[in-house]
Amino acid sequence: MDSTGMLQLPEELLYLWHSHRTEVLLSAGILFAIVRLAVHWRRRKSKEVLTPLALTPTDEKPLAIPLRREQLADANHYEAPLSRPATRPKAGPKRVTGTRKTKPSSNDVLAAVEHIQPLVFYYTLGGSTKTYAEKLADSLKASATSDVLAPEVLDLAETEYDEYFLSSPRKSGTVYFYLLVLPTYNIDTNLSAFLAHLDETHHDFRIDTAPLSGLAGYSVFGLGDRQEWPTEQEGFCTQAVEADKWMAKLTSRKRGFPMGMGDVRSDVAQRIEEWTTGVSSVMSDLAQGRGLGEGVAGSGAATESADEESADEQDDVPETAPKKVRRKAVKRSRTDDLEDMKAPIPVDFTTTSKPASKIPQPPKPMVPESSPTYTSLTKQGYTIVGSHSGVKICRWTKSALRGRGSCYKYSFYGISSHLCMEATPSLSCSNKCVFCWRHGTNPVGTTWRWTVDPPDLIFAGMKEGHYKKIKMMKGVPGVRAERFSEAMRIRHCALSLVGEPIFYPHINELLGMLHREHISSFLVCNAQHPDQLAALGPVTQLYVSIDASNKDSLRRIDRPLHRDFWERFMRCMDILKQKRFTHRTVFRLTLVKGFNIEEEAEGYADLVERALPGFVEVKGVTYCGTSTAAGAGLSMQNVPFYDEVKTFVLALEAALQRRGLDYGIGAEHAHSCCILLADRQRFFKASAGDGVPSWHTLIDYPAFFRCLESGEAFGPEDYVGAPTPEWALWGKGGFDPRDERVDRKGRPKVIEVVE
Template sequence: MPHLGIFELPDELLDLWHQYRIPIILSTFGLLTAVRLGLHFKYGRPKAMVSSMPGSPRPSLVDGVEKPLVDIKIRPLESGEKAVVYTEKPKPVKSARKHSPKRVTGKKVRRPKGTGQMLFDPEVDSIRPLIFYSSLAGTTEKAAGKLASDINHWIRDRQTAGDSKLLETQSHDLSYVEYDDFFITAPKDEPNTKYFYIVIIPSYDIDTVLNTFLEHLQETHHDFRIDTAPLSGLVGYTVFGFGDREGWSTEEEGFCSQAIEVDKWLAKLTGRKRAFPLGMGDVKTDGAERLGEWLSGIQDALVDIAAGKGLGEGVAGSGNAVASDEEEEEPNSKASLDDVEDLGKSYRGPVEKDSEEWAPMAIDFTTFNKPASAPAPAPAPLKEMVPKSSPTYASLTKQGYTIVGSHSGVKICRWTKSALRGRGSCYKFTFYGIKSHLCMESTPSLSCSNKCVFCWRHGTNPVGTTWRWKVDPPEVIFEGVKEGHYKKIKMMKGVPGVRAERFAEAMRIRHCALSLVGEPIFYPYINEFTAMLHKEHISSFLVCNAQHPDQLATLNHVTQLYVSIDASNKESLRKIDRPLHRDFWERFNRCLDILREKRFEQRTVFRLTLVKGFNIDEEVEGYADLVAKGLPCFVEVKGVTYCGTSTSSAAGLTMQNVPFYAEVQAFVVALDAALARRGLSYGIAAEHAHSCCVLLASTRFRRDGKWCTRIDYGRFFELLESGKPFGPDDYVGDETPEWALWGNGGFDPRDERVDRKGKKKIVEI
């Protein structure tokens, strides 16, 4: 069979088609109609039909007897074969008969099986498999790496044997790829190369990047601007899912649920080009064995496609054949609907067909409805963000979190423990006067919209772009986090070295750092929650990631508002923050514009987390431009802290990415010079060498030649309770202590710094 090929239109012609397709279609239809009418009037209707194959003449009912409308005669042809000649007979006169409702019969027409139009030409084309994977803890990433290695080894063996139709595979992490490049149209980067998609993913009961990926597939399918099967240019696809039968033993309970969903949507987007059935394995037991079996099926499918055999016919799950997903409803499925002809039987008792009472029930489809007294269906209950039975809950509590309600948490900070023992407070005390043992670290939302490479909680806290969970009242959260914090403070009573006076002070919370994990501003009632803090004279230090501009614009007064600025350009931000929002850069810039507008209402801080190899080299000028755009009150520059877990390594972060304090200092000096060149009034105010952190401040906070970066907390609550407008200049506190200024190290001389073994450490300035 000759290869038909595909004619690909350039983008300009495709745009013209979408713009003028309706008038073109109508004009074409009108032209064809005119031609048809012209031929009809010129030649008339043919009276006879000659065919080499017998047909099915249409019968007519005359006096209760079926009679054909044609005379059938057989005459020989020159070739020796016999032909059937149909000649029309005069139409019979209809007899009077009793009218009865017409009964609709029939069944759903199934699509014919087959490989469809061949897209791969074995004479000129080659096949490159592409592996897509997603991994939080690194297990799936390792499996995908081994799979890629095995496939490439197999392909190289075939190339050595003379088969050059298969090219070595390429792997892509779904957390990093641009979905538009791979899942709206098939890639066209390499000429005469067709692509085969291999997707290997785990399944989670928390929101991860897979939820965003599934939403993209679903939106692409339902987008009227995109063709029905935009990925039909692929030669095939297959999906493998890892699950956990210990927690979700069956598919109905959630085993490999997200892999099943990906397989379903790819079937729709590719025009059912499933090359091999969905594979599933238990990550704890038979995952490797099932993956090996699945690999053998992939290899067989690739060999057949490379030989020009397509996806095969008649095999369940291959080509156009239907597999066990929602592409077509199974006849005996409980979720399937009855045919129209069977609706009547579903509303009456069983009746024998031969009885006099048997007849199709008349149903008025225009008036049939549920009784007015029938109760409305109950809405589906919202799920909890972190259910107590979930692995997420177990993991977070094991790390020292107290989960409050279904989506909030509190955890005692290591600086709180250090301050209780007189071994130093965090940089917030050095810069702003916050006593660490009086500070509660909590969050009303454990979910985040980023997967930053330096995050300490890879694979434990949920992620998402929209709030889709049950919402706990702010009163419940407020009381719960206070109770959890006090319980953890009481647990420090018997720890050696705890100072009695500081322990007594710690039993009254004075500050709240809303920066534990997740995105606090994501919580729908964040303003009500901060109001409860302020009512008890607890200061609020809120940190957001510049991905929720609408919530940021409506945020009420907080004591200090932080915005994480982790990169100076779009590509660096994509790599280091790994945001879930597709318009993350636009959201980021909108947040900076909002901060500029609020600079005389809120005390704003840019937090720059420096990650060596990601956002330090040659980005000083870019950061200076962002500062010029947002004009924050302060800029904190901090070196990343490596938590030393395997999940950090899986995210691409090692100890090599942690900058030395000298490198942070050099960066700050360069940034200060870049701000000066732009005519911006900033200066290096303070440092906390122990935290590898330096503070740049606006000269608005320099009084009588001295830096005043600390906060007058009593004055803040007075202004807040007055109900009058006020700004950050109205509650500036005392001058920054000498030991906290730039060049003096920033360690409180009243405390004693010790090493990891508890021995006194000499602090060099």
């Protein structure tokens, strides 16, 4: 010890500690780990001794069977087996046995139903709504069958809510369909109490989330006064809209038909008649066991964020699937891009023929059902018709059905988007444009080397696919019943979906089938097939994509497969000039920043001078956000702002004026970033009524069909339509005031128009 009484360690021991402390600590840690593992192993061994082997008879306690087995089934858990062992092991984990309880489909449920019972609910203060409800019941009663019974009319003011809106009515062999005819009041009434009941039922934790899911379906019709409350935001049919929202939640998305709306001062009788026809058709389908049909879920939101869905969306693989499975599915759905292949393509189809010694192979389908291309296109929303055609519902069609605006074609030419079918008879193209929405997923080629489907098969398949996709929208909230009914009759066809429509060998026969059913035709080509363009028959409007003003830019942007692409392009310009007297011709300029905007207005003006089209559409490119587009050198930085598009259009207009070409800005659609230049001498003229000159960019479609059926020669001036609407002219924005523009979240969007 030292003077303080502390114990002093020998210097040798202290030296050994500092020299070997690492080894000592590591050895101690290893020893501690070995002890812990030994203890754990001994405990595990003792448990295994206590746990009986499989199939070993043991004394078990009886299991408590739940009083309500339907609670277990409704919870979508494992269903209890019919026979249970008398006892269970005293020790060891519980074993869950039985089979997975799957939720029956709506069609399986309806297969056992004998009758559909419509119930018409209404609420009224003055009696007018009761009158409409009774007329509705009379109409349904007149069409009643053995499957669809005569409707019952119930007044919500005298109805016990818990009897009908707390759970689905039950009757052997009968399933109920609810029809709600509701006005809107700006005062406190029993209707407000009814809506509050639906709200409370949905949020009551003691009640099932969808207590009315046992219904066959439902639909709501609202009555309002547009003179007092012009829009839904200002009060038009707001209580009916709220009822439709809660019913969608309580029935688990069983909206059978889009909500109808009628103005009591004008069109309520017509609207309720259209709605009644649609509802009757739906109940007839239900009675025949077809259910509500496949489609978008009733409470789901329609795609509203982009012109087209991204081409590299997630595959239809459940999120719960293992990551390896999802990665495998994504890899399987990809298609190879011919231009990205390392080895050069040995054959040039434009200049080289196959050796005569080889036996030519029989033609194959362009898009076989077993191909990755078929998988990719169908995943993107296409319906493949035959072996080389397709149809797809446009996002503007969805928007127009919901009263959120039509595309630029409505502002420019009077085409309502919900009446338009977007299709193509050829999914193949001879270009690989950097801005193509389907980059790398559609076939390419310079000559037709596939099997050819007859035009009647293509036409029937297009219509069937389009109507099927329209029906998928009937459960989407916000879809207007009158527009849904109108959409079931195609009036326009845009042959511009993907690929090259003019590439199809029987394009004229297909156009004739469209025209015989009074469906207007808008055909888009890429100016790479001059022979087919020269042989093209009558078409309502002929588009030619002009994506560059010179050879180098065209090669970089369109990336054509033809070696003589520029010569083909210029030949098409000359053919277009000849057709300007027989066809309504349009130049379609897609502006891509960094590719074809800077200092190219003069070059575009030269092309316009050479072809003299009736119209020139200038549109900013839409970036779809795909990895393939990024690999082609395209990003959001290449998307021009609308101000940049306007600046370019003004520069192009000035360049045309310097060449003595009298083109002016006829219309615009700011929402699509699109502006229309038109030939002033042909489409700016005095109106029949007041004699004041104005733009006439709209099309008189009945006049077009009259000219076509007369058998006499006619030109685009023979079916010029009414004056361009005031709201579509330059400086007005071009958005239909009858519709409501919304943002990506579906909220109303306020647009300030600067004169």
